[in-house]
Amino acid sequence: MALCPGNCSFCAFGKNHTHFQNNRISENEFITKVTDFCKEGDLYGLYLMAMHEYDLDFYLKIIRQQKKW
Numbered sequence: 001m002a003l004c005p006g007n008c009s010f011c012a013f014g015k016n017h018t019h020f021q022n023n024r025i026s027e028n029e030f031i032t033k034v035t036d037f038c039k040e041g042d043l044y045g046l047y048l049m050a051m052h053e054y055d056l057d058f059y060l061k062i063i064r065q066q067k068k069w
């Protein structure tokens with residue numbers, strides 16, 4: 001998560017009004033979280049969203065890793 005330069009007034013991540021601080025979970029933590037969401041087998045969809053500006057290569061890499069599980 002990061003302060004977003006998109007700065008939409010309705011969004012908690014807008015850089016001019018957010019109280020969040022930049023943070024990124026580890027790849028292992030990400031895999032654990034997604035696995036926990038999916039472990040009951042009844043999840044219809046899992047939507048992953050990213051900030052206005054995001055490292056697309058990292059995003060695609062971690063999604064590919066998760067799809068292997």
Ligand code: SF4
Nearest residue numbers: 004006007008011052
């Ligand atoms: S994350 Fe999306 S909705 Fe939020 S401020 Fe950025 S561009 Fe706007």
